[in-house]
Amino acid sequence: MIAITHVTRRFGRHVAVRDVSLSIAPGESVALWGPNGAGKTTLIRCVLGLIRCSGRIEVAGRSVRRRGKAARRLIGYVPQELGFYDELGVSEAIRYFARLKGLRAVRPAQVLESVGLAGHGAKRVRELSGGMKQRLALAIALLGDPPVLVLDEVTASLDAVGRGEFVRLLEGLSGAGRTLLFASHRIEEVSTLARRVAVLEKGRLSRVQTCADFADSLGRSTMLHLVMPVAVRARAVESLRAVGFPAQLNGVGIVVPVSQDRKAAPFRILADARVPIDDFEIVPVGKAEPGAAHHQGEAR
């Protein structure tokens, strides 16, 4: 669906993306992984035709350079942070971008409901929170049901709760034959959404791995989902981070990426810190598709 062939992009002497080639099949979900400055966003901008690059990029056989408009008609794009026209109404924004995509019969209320923004159509865009703006951007990206979704660190500007909710929303969209290309440096997002991970280092594509292999390579092949009272979550994250576990808040508790042989360690650390755990779930990274085995239990 997306073919990136020998793409290079320079900014003066700095090479932001160097000879990257990557092919993404229809319906596949691929994460671009790498630290800040690795070239994830630059590569995404090249795919969208926003910046010029050498090499070739095609979306469903349409060259992004020569047939950019036709290629972008197949893509729904959600940026890192949305700089909307603040005075624009939410429904008005939906209608405007629908027209830009050549869609006439769009019902903003229905579109907004699909991303959990029902009842917000009459508001101005500036009245929406950061998370709501990202949902609006997702609603716009989904207009016309494009076969490809491109997301550029869409949860970077959201708080923990917003991030968890947004990832759950995306999880529901990643099936149904839609191709997904997204940049992230959060293991929990990658493990939830991606089938393959393309690792970028200093502009080079260093490797492409299955999600499970990638998590293994990071030593975090398992995700612990720990459910606990709101009041102790921040303390729990702090305690785990103090000993090197990159714990994150999510909607109902915290998420801790761990290696296979250290699954018990977070429980001990939290017991020492007197953090009560109401429930837990152990999810193997990269096996979160339907049918994958989850281990569940309770700890007191």
Place this chain on the structure above:
Amino acid sequence: MTALPASMPAVASAALPRPPGVISSTLTVARRELRDALRSRWFLLYTIAFAALGLGVSFVSAAGTGGTGLSGFGRTTAGLINLILLVVPLMALSAGAASIASDRERGMLAYVLAQPVRTWEILLGKFVGLGASLLASITLGLGACALVLAWKGLRTQPASMLWLAGLALVLALGMLSVGLLISSLARRASVAVGTAIFVWLTLVFVSDLALMAGAVALRLRIEQLFALSLFNPMQVFKMWSLHAADASLDVLGPAALYAVEEHGSRLHALFGACLAAWVLLPLGLAGLCLSRRSPL
């Protein structure tokens, strides 16, 4: 390292959505620009100022002309031409300059260009939308003047007023193109608007003085002086609007007299070509700049 796996399954072209046409995309952008401009406080302020000053000019000149009105080169026409020269280019330049640069500044330009729309369609849409808002402003301003003149019982010629409005619109479109060119080059809206005001000051005040000084210092011949004046759209508008009002161009000095004697009936075409160039060339350059530069 490269990773080009396997064969990519073919995607049936017929099943994929087609992008909208050029006219559809352009009109979509134009409608939004027009709506935004009509809601903008700056647009309202300019329009109210233009209409109020126009009404003032009409009242003052009506009090002194004793019925000459717009039937010939009267005080009203002269006053309105000077008012248009001051207000309309400033309005058009600042509207154009703020347009693209502010979109770029808040990331909106890149976001819109990530949609199935071409750079040229966005530029043309902005030009059409902002041009329509300027037309509305000019119509309101000059319309109010025409009503006052009619109410005061002055003998006005609708054709003269329409000519003046038409020429003001062409001047506005030229300045809008220059504003869009400035905007496509600037990274920040404040820089773009500042540059636009500098260009306006140069065209309205500095270029006249420079031309006069140059004529004396370099002993320019009269045809050279006229040729140089054609490079300033304000001068072209001034000469054309007076010429269209059947007024003698001797009020503008020897260069204008030379123009009448030398070019005679071809003057309309000459002035028209000059202002058309001021509309098309900056717009074309703005399109080139936008398509070559990153929208970020």
